[in-house]
Amino acid sequence: MARFSWAPFAFFFVLAVFTFAIQTVNAGGEGSLRLQDCPNACNVRCSQTQYKSACLEFCNYCCKRCLCVPSGFYGHTGECPCYDNIKTKEGKNKCP
Incomplete structure (x- = not known):
């Protein structure tokens, strides 16, 4: 009778849990960050813009x-309704 090894199953289980955890962190959602997480999240959000200082200022304010x-560099504001609802005087x- 062949021996059954749990090692491959354990590896895939850990991999699945880790993948789910990464997706949950990136998915965001209202209130998903702590205050100290805002600068890092905004650095990622504003990393590809031409107007980095203005982007960081407003992103940190909103965060x-x-x-x-x-998530991402642009768009996806539906993930954070509060973030999407903050408007300028011009709307x-x-x-x-």
Whole structure:
């Protein structure tokens, strides 16, 4: 009778849990961040913009109010409704 090894199953289980944890962190969501997480999340969000200092300023402002930053470099604001609802006097989105 062949011996059954749990090692491959354990490896794939750990891999699946790790993958789910990474997706959950990146998915964001209202209130998913802590205040100290805002600078890092905004650095990622603003890393590909031409106007980095303005982007970081407004992103950090919005993150501190909503405790959320949408994933990616642009768009995806539906992940954070609070982030999406902060507007300028002219009615444009304040948060990058």
